[in-house]
Amino acid sequence: MSKNTTKRINIFLFLLPALFLFVAILVVPIVSSVYYSFFNFSMIDASDKTFVLDEKEDTSTVVGDALTAKETDDRSFFGKLFENYIELFENKNLYDMGKALKNAFILAALSVFIQLPLSLGLALMLGRGIKGERLYLSVYFVPVLISSVVIGALWSKIYDPSHGVILFILEKLGCADILPAKGLLGDDSTALLAVFIPTIWQYVGYHMLLMYAGVKSVSPELREAAKLDGATDGQVDRYVVIPSIKQIIKVSVIFAITGSLKSYDLIKIFARSKYDVPYNVPSLMLVKNVFGGHGGEGNAIAVMLIILCFAFAILINWIFKERDIYGGKKHSKQQ
Amino acid sequence: MAEKSILNNSNLEMYQVKKTNKFVTVLIYIGLIIWLIIDLFPIYYLITFSLKSNDEIFGSNVLGLPRDWLFSNYSEAMSRGNMPRNFLNSIIVSGATIIIVLVAAIMATYALTRINWRGSKLMNSIFMLGITIPIHVALFPVYSTFTKIGMLKNMPYTSLIIPYAAFGLSMAIMISTGFMNDIPKELDEAANIDGCGTWGIFIRVIFPLMRPALATIGIYTFLQCWNEFMFASIFINDSAHKTLPVGIAELQGRTTTDWGVVGAGLAIATLPMLIIYVFLSRRIQESFMVGAVKG
Numbered sequence: 001m002s003k004n005t006t007k008r009i010n011i012f013l014f015l016l017p018a019l020f021l022f023v024a025i026l027v028v029p030i031v032s033s034v035y036y037s038f039f040n041f042s043m044i045d046a047s048d049k050t051f052v053l054d055e056k057e058d059t060s061t062v063v064g065d066a067l068t069a070k071e072t073d074d075r076s077f078f079g080k081l082f083e084n085y086i087e088l089f090e091n092k093n094l095y096d097m098g099k100a101l102k103n104a105f106i107l108a109a110l111s112v113f114i115q116l117p118l119s120l121g122l123a124l125m126l127g128r129g130i131k132g133e134r135l136y137l138s139v140y141f142v143p144v145l146i147s148s149v150v151i152g153a154l155w156s157k158i159y160d161p162s163h164g165v166i167l168f169i170l171e172k173l174g175c176a177d178i179l180p181a182k183g184l185l186g187d188d189s190t191a192l193l194a195v196f197i198p199t200i201w202q203y204v205g206y207h208m209l210l211m212y213a214g215v216k217s218v219s220p221e222l223r224e225a226a227k228l229d230g231a232t233d234g235q236v237d238r239y240v241v242i243p244s245i246k247q248i249i250k251v252s253v254i255f256a257i258t259g260s261l262k263s264y265d266l267i268k269i270f271a272r273s274k275y276d277v278p279y280n281v282p283s284l285m286l287v288k289n290v291f292g293g294h295g296g297e298g299n300a301i302a303v304m305l306i307i308l309c310f311a312f313a314i315l316i317n318w319i320f321k322e323r324d325i326y327g328g329k330k331h332s333k334q335q
Numbered sequence: 336m337a338e339k340s341i342l343n344n345s346n347l348e349m350y351q352v353k354k355t356n357k358f359v360t361v362l363i364y365i366g367l368i369i370w371l372i373i374d375l376f377p378i379y380y381l382i383t384f385s386l387k388s389n390d391e392i393f394g395s396n397v398l399g400l401p402r403d404w405l406f407s408n409y410s411e412a413m414s415r416g417n418m419p420r421n422f423l424n425s426i427i428v429s430g431a432t433i434i435i436v437l438v439a440a441i442m443a444t445y446a447l448t449r450i451n452w453r454g455s456k457l458m459n460s461i462f463m464l465g466i467t468i469p470i471h472v473a474l475f476p477v478y479s480t481f482t483k484i485g486m487l488k489n490m491p492y493t494s495l496i497i498p499y500a501a502f503g504l505s506m507a508i509m510i511s512t513g514f515m516n517d518i519p520k521e522l523d524e525a526a527n528i529d530g531c532g533t534w535g536i537f538i539r540v541i542f543p544l545m546r547p548a549l550a551t552i553g554i555y556t557f558l559q560c561w562n563e564f565m566f567a568s569i570f571i572n573d574s575a576h577k578t579l580p581v582g583i584a585e586l587q588g589r590t591t592t593d594w595g596v597v598g599a600g601l602a603i604a605t606l607p608m609l610i611i612y613v614f615l616s617r618r619i620q621e622s623f624m625v626g627a628v629k630g
Contacts, residue, residue, distance in 0.1 A: 007450065007452070007533075008452075010446075010450065010533045010534070011446050011450055011452055014442045014443065014445055014446035014450070014537075015442070015443050015446050015447075015458070016442075017435070017438060017439035017442060017443070018439040018440065018442065018443035018462070018504055018508070019443075021435075021439060021497065021500055021501040021504055022461075022462065022465065022501060022504060024497070024501065025473050025477060025497060025498050025501030025502070026465055026468060026472075026473065026501060026502075028476065029472055029473040029475075029476035029477055030468070030472055032476045033472055033475070033476055036475070036476075121366070122366075122367070122370060125363045125366060125367060126367070128355075128363070130363065130364070130367065136367050136371065137620070138612075138616045138620070139371055139374055139375065140370065140371075140374055141616075141619075141620060142374065142375075142378065142609065142612065143374065143377075143378075144623070145558065145608045145609070145612055145619070146562075146605050146608070147561070147562035147564070147579070147580050147583070147604065147605070148562060148564060148580075149562070149564050149580040149583050149584050149587075149604075150580075150583060150601045150604055150605055153583065153584070153587040153597065153601055154377055154380075154381050154601055155377070156587075157384070157594060157597070157598070158377065158380065163392065163393045163394075163594070165380060165397065165398070168397045168398070201373070201374070201377065204370075205374070206623065209620055209623055209624060210623070210624060213624040232356075233355055233356070233359065234359075254467075258467060258469070261469065262469045262470070262471060264471070264564070264565050265562075265564040265565065265580075268564070268565075268568075269584060269587070272584070272588055283469075283471050283565075286471055286474070287471075287474065287565070287569070290474065290475040291475075291569070295475070298475060299475060302471060302472045302474075302475065303472075305469050305471060305472065306468060306469065306472055309467050309468065309469055310464075310467060313467045
């Protein structure tokens with residue numbers, strides 16, 4: 001056996017476990033999601049399986065064999081091909097994907113414009129060398145470790161319309177009237193905000209930690225030089241620290257946006273509490289449709305989610321590169 | 336005279352480090368403490384109401400420390416759900432996932448960074464795509480495949496371990512690439528001269544030196560699967576195999592009247608993590624930083 005062949009076999013063997021997992025759980029499902037998304041198929045109940053968690057939802061098992069091509073004649077070829085996608089937006093009673101996407105985008109925007117500045121602020125404040133820095137840092141990070149399920153359950157108690165803490169505090173302040181009758185979670189107009197507050201609470205610590213690591217990696221000489229030139233602490237942060245942690249801010253923005261698009265656990269727990277507000281977000285819709293007799297549409301949502309996540313990742317990379325006058329090339333080389 | 340002193344002053348100022356404004360410092364502390372309170376309040380509320388009776392939670396003592404410390408809530412939560420079992424299941428699933436991720440990621444990283452071949456860069460960026468791909472995508476296709484081959488019924492643990500491992504892989508490869516690049520290549524060459532083959536170098540030289548990476552990847556992967564809810568709630572249908580997040584969600588859904596018991600259940604699920612964090616806070620924080628900062 002030639003040396004080259006041995007090398008190739010070795011490379012293959014070293015990659016094998018990772019490749020197997022990657023292909024089986026990521027590549028094949030993506031391809032098959034795209035495929036399924038062009039068909040109509042319903043799940044046929046094949047066993048007595050039940051989702052104990054969701055008594056309301058369909059309890060059927062998947063039978064992927066029942067694929068049938070869509071049969072509508074009044075549309076063009078592409079119209080037929082993408083019928084599931086079109087259906088998701090047009091059939092507002094059944095799906096209303098437009099609303100779900102809008103909600104997801106609002107969550108993403110809130111994360112980027114409220115959560116991240118808050119994290120950055122905390123990271124900059126801690127980065128100045130405050131007494132007890134480590135303690136603050138460690139405590140701020142605690143919610144990141146708590147499972148979203150626990151956070152969802154905890155906050156639905158906090159929001160509870162008849163015994164919750166928020167109600168109690170507002171009653172003490174004498175302004176309980178501003179609260180919707182069904183609580184923040186139960187009202188259509190405030191539900192999204194009510195979902196967002198625990199999300200900030202949970203993830204500010206995470207983004208703060210990333211940014212803090214960046215702030216701390218700014219060399220002290222650079223700070224000193226700027227201060228010798230007469231910069232105030234605020235100016236040092238603005239003109240020295242923030243530009244040098246741009247790459248980390250980029251990662252945070254990408255994580256915040258894709259995280260909002262994917263968010264499931266917390267909203268699922270809220271939705272299961274006895275509120276009748278339909279929590280319309282893509283991930284919940286995906287699960288509901290895929291296991292509720294609308295397999296084609298469900299897979300179309302999955303495909304849209306992948307495309308959106310990639311599109312945002314590319315967009316954010318591009319935005320940060322464009323303005324990065326001096327550091328852009330260097331950074332891309334490092335990777 | 337007056338002009339001169341102004342000149343002197345401005346000259347001096349140019350080369351003087353500006354003193355940190357006391358007022359700003361006070362504001363900073365106030366800001367930090369406010370967030371500290373916001374951060375800790377829900378946890379404080381959880382711990383206190385997990386020890387109270389409904390009577391206290393609902394009116395007579397909403398925010399204070401419990402008057403009667405009802406530790407019975409905890410034993411009640413333990414017996415009402417299937418908590419010990421859920422705990423064990425979570426440990427089994429996370430443990431197996433960590434081992435698979437570690438082995439697969441370090442082997443792949445070795446092939447990607449230590450062996451020279453065309454396409455290694457491309458392969459690496461393909462693996463990195465996995466960080467952006469939402470886990471939801473796999474949900475239905477994997478579910479239907481696993482149903483067909485009977486894995487959901489016969490090997491419930493495995494049906495969770497495989498997707499968890501696949502989704503932990505990308506981050507693990509990224510983290511271990513950072514660590515492996517720090518190991519000097521000269522070591523490989525020296526070992527090669529001493530007669531080690533590719534596998535020998537990997538097992539005798541690289542793997543032992545990757546120990547810090549093992550901890551970092553392990554912690555990161557652990558948190559991901561310990562808290563995972565979507566797959567766990569859909570793939571596992573018999574109560575004997577349910578993981579902790581699913582158990583908690585059920586306890587919360589079923590027990591709507593006794594808040595104290597629900598609170599105790601939530602606390603039981605959370606406390607072990609917090610205790611580990613107290614001892615390993617630096618390590619845990621590092622494992623989160625490494626991934627994002629090196630990427």
